[in-house]
Amino acid sequence: MNGTLFLIGQLIITLLALGLISSLYYGLSQAFQKLHLPALQRDKLLQLIITGIAFWLAILALLAYMGYFYEPDTTFQRLLLAIALPFAIIVLLLFSRFFTLILRVLPIRWLAYFQACRIVTELFFWMGMKGGYIPVQMTFEWLNYDIVVGITALMAGYVFFSRGRYRRFEGILWNTFGIASLANVLFISLFSLPGPHRAFATTPDCAFLTLTPFIWLPGFIFPLALGAHIFSLKKLLRPQEENIRQFLK
Secondary structure (H helix, E strand, O other): OOHHHHHHHHHHHHHHHHHHHHHHHHHHHHHHHHOOOOHHHHHHHHHHHHHHHHHHHHHHHHHHHOOOOOOOOOHHHHHHHHHHHHHHHHHHHHOOHHHHHHHHHOOHHHHHHHOOHHHHHHHHHHHHHHHOOOOHHHOOOOOOOOHHHHHHHHHHHHHHHOOOOOOHHHHHHHHHHHHHHHHHHHHHHHOOOOOOOOOOOOOOOOHHHHOOOOOHHHHHHHHHHHHHHHHHHHHHOOOHHHHHHHHHO
């Protein structure tokens, strides 16, 4: 394994997580302003959300540092636990009346642009493969073409939802494709872990996901991308007339 590329990979994922948190902060602060929330209430909500995310990332990092996620017989199940909580939060938000209000004022093009972060993750996977700590099936050299979603995210946000355009059908197709692509990445990574569930006999395996800060990929970055797709679909599947009214505001 190339130690230098491993350290660079750690830096990339750390900076990506910080960048996504900053993006969330900006997007939510803009939405709260559009909802005309009092400044004090808005600041408290933002502080609570960012503190909660930071606490979750710290827990994941500490558990990974202690070696909790790397247990060859149960690595698969333990990594699923890291995914389960963020997924449960996504489901809760889907049925939250307050979050529905946030979605109504949150520009759908912002949710599309958000997926451009997957360019970074895919380039990281490729670099990690060259560095000898990420298996080839996790890259675009074999089974993972998620970089297509990241690149087309820039096109989707601009072509589908900017300058008075609202392409509902194309947006639904693109987000559905994005979810399928993300599911493919998660499937490959989970079944490349060491243990009885391993389906890919390549070397190395995906044990890197059990380390700090790479545990943030399944525990934060992937669920965040999934949530952005699901919330986009929720906006797009609302009655078209209501969507267009919100879009033109």
